[in-house]
Amino acid sequence: MARRKNNSPQYQYDALVLGAGPAGEAAAMKLAKSGLNVGIVDQREQMGGNCAHVGTIPSKALRQTVFNIMRYQRDPLFQKIGEWKHVPLTQILGNARKVIEQQVDTHTRFYERNQIAVHHGQAVIDNPHLLTVKLREGGSTQLSFDKLVIATGSRPYQPKELDFSHPRVFDSDKILTLNYPIQKIIIYGAGVIGCEYASIFIGLGYKVELINTQSQLLNYLDDEIADALSYYLRELGVLIRHNEQIERLETFEDSVILYLQSGKKIKADAILWCNGRSGNTDQLNLAAMGLTANSRGQLTVNAQYQTDVEHVYAAGDVIGWPSLASAAYDQGRAAAAYMIGEDNVSPVVSVPTGIYTIPEISSIGKTEKELTDDKVPYEVGQAFFRHLARAQITGDTVGVLKILFHRETLEILGIHCFGNNAAEIVHIGQAVMLSPNNSLNYFTQTTFNYPTMAEAYRVAALNGMNRLF
Numbered sequence: 001m002a003r004r005k006n007n008s009p010q011y012q013y014d015a016l017v018l019g020a021g022p023a024g025e026a027a028a029m030k031l032a033k034s035g036l037n038v039g040i041v042d043q044r045e046q047m048g049g050n051c052a053h054v055g056t057i058p059s060k061a062l063r064q065t066v067f068n069i070m071r072y073q074r075d076p077l078f079q080k081i082g083e084w085k086h087v088p089l090t091q092i093l094g095n096a097r098k099v100i101e102q103q104v105d106t107h108t109r110f111y112e113r114n115q116i117a118v119h120h121g122q123a124v125i126d127n128p129h130l131l132t133v134k135l136r137e138g139g140s141t142q143l144s145f146d147k148l149v150i151a152t153g154s155r156p157y158q159p160k161e162l163d164f165s166h167p168r169v170f171d172s173d174k175i176l177t178l179n180y181p182i183q184k185i186i187i188y189g190a191g192v193i194g195c196e197y198a199s200i201f202i203g204l205g206y207k208v209e210l211i212n213t214q215s216q217l218l219n220y221l222d223d224e225i226a227d228a229l230s231y232y233l234r235e236l237g238v239l240i241r242h243n244e245q246i247e248r249l250e251t252f253e254d255s256v257i258l259y260l261q262s263g264k265k266i267k268a269d270a271i272l273w274c275n276g277r278s279g280n281t282d283q284l285n286l287a288a289m290g291l292t293a294n295s296r297g298q299l300t301v302n303a304q305y306q307t308d309v310e311h312v313y314a315a316g317d318v319i320g321w322p323s324l325a326s327a328a329y330d331q332g333r334a335a336a337a338y339m340i341g342e343d344n345v346s347p348v349v350s351v352p353t354g355i356y357t358i359p360e361i362s363s364i365g366k367t368e369k370e371l372t373d374d375k376v377p378y379e380v381g382q383a384f385f386r387h388l389a390r391a392q393i394t395g396d397t398v399g400v401l402k403i404l405f406h407r408e409t410l411e412i413l414g415i416h417c418f419g420n421n422a423a424e425i426v427h428i429g430q431a432v433m434l435s436p437n438n439s440l441n442y443f444t445q446t447t448f449n450y451p452t453m454a455e456a457y458r459v460a461a462l463n464g465m466n467r468l469f
């Protein structure tokens with residue numbers, strides 16, 4: 001526990017962590033388990049970070065509710081079940097609220113069990129070994145530390161031209177408070193969050209216009225998978241507009257009008273702005289320890305997650321790539337391991353993409369385009385979900401698994417999956433691909449349960465083998 005002293009600072013720590021999201025939590029646990037006296041500061045009233053309160057958890061719980069609704073509606077028995085578009089989002093978020101509570105409970109217990117002192121308030125740095133916490137309940141306290149991990153995450157970028165206090169203008173945090181029914185929404189920004197919310201709103205029966213500032217959706221994905229996403233979003237009713245830029249937004253009591261630089265104008269009940277995120281560093285007073293953030297508020301770290309100040313480490317969204325909870329957790333743990341001088345630590349370099357659109361997307365490794373550009377002699381094995389018994393049973397027949405492999409060595413080079421449960425399915429391929437015995441043969445020589453979605457690997461492997469000569 002923190003050593004209390006009569007003289008200032010009030011608490012002294014061997015290691016202090018800023019931010020109780022996945023990165024901060026993982027770092028704090030690792031440091032505490034190594035025997036250090038650890039404290040954590042978070043400005044929220046509850047643990048879990050933005051991840052549990054406004055990011056991953058609520059959006060995924062909401063998506064699951066919408067997915068269930070869509071599944072019911074597909075079944076003729078339930079087709080008249082509801083007019084979801086007349087129900088405010090805050091009501092549909094009931095399940096998400098339950099999950100958030102459970103997550104907060106779980107994470108709070110981790111800190112208690114590991115005797116990590118928690119300070120709820122905003123951290124402001126005073127000097128390289130001291131900071132002030134402006135406590136939520138009022139007043140402040142000072143904490144000193146030998147080492148520091150900054151894991152303060154990120155928040156939606158808000159351009160100054162938009163008035164986010166207007167009741168019809170939302171970002172991805174504020175959208176969770178949408179408490180009136182709407183029929184049409186504009187989503188500006190077609191990155192992961194924009195595409196995920198497009199699926200959610202179209203699933204609820206709203207009209208959705210998705211404004212993409214680029215020429216293609218999620219252009220880092222394998223081309224066929226990105227095309228499949230565009231196709232199915234359109235099939236569901238999303239109107240996608242590529243290569244557009246905002247000129248201005250007009251807001252009214254009952255609507256918004258978005259003017260685009262191309263001359264188009266779009267009217268809707270509300271707009272959800274999903275264009276970019278900023279690292280949470282502007283309130284930290286980094287200058288007091290000789291640190292500066294880049295123009296996106298992110299910190300630069302070396303391969304050991306160490307900033308330019310030797311005793312200060314950073315992990316999670318605040319360092320930028322890949323801005324995923326999955327990676328944030330591992331980065332936080334790795335940062336702590338480097339900090340305590342552990343051998344055998346690996347930085348996070350290989351992260352699967354998990355995109356919870358409807359249908360879902362997940363991938364790891366190289367895309368066809370990358371392999372072609374690099375002139376790698378690869379082949380493709382495909383399994384379409386519509387041919388798999390398990391998919392026919394569940395009715396989730398939209399989807400494909402693609403395995404890209406070296407045609408001579410059979411080494412797996414990339415796994416790309418589109419369809420329900422893609423984010424789970426990808427892990428089987430990932431495990432083989434990252435193992436020392438990485439070979440397509442694994443899938444032709446191993447017996448999997450049947451009927452399962454894992455069967456897709458066998459089907460795709462055989463399909464790929466058939467192309468070899």
Ligand SMILES: Cc1cc2nc3c(=O)[nH]c(=O)nc-3n(C[C@H](O)[C@H](O)[C@H](O)COP(=O)(O)OP(=O)(O)OC[C@H]3O[C@@H](n4cnc5c(N)ncnc54)[C@H](O)[C@@H]3O)c2cc1C
Nearest residue numbers: 019021022023043049050051055123153316317324325326
């Ligand atoms: C809508 C949405 C959906 C997402 N879906 C997924 C997904 O499906 N899968 C996935 O892997 N990732 C997803 N992400 C990304 C994921 O949520 C983030 O990558 C993850 O939360 C980053 O974790 P973190 O530990 O870096 O910080 P965060 O979770 O952002 O937590 C940082 C904490 O630091 C606190 N803090 C900030 N400044 C201060 C300060 N000065 N003093 C004290 N405390 C401070 C904040 O209050 C916050 O609690 C999603 C994000 C969003 C927005």
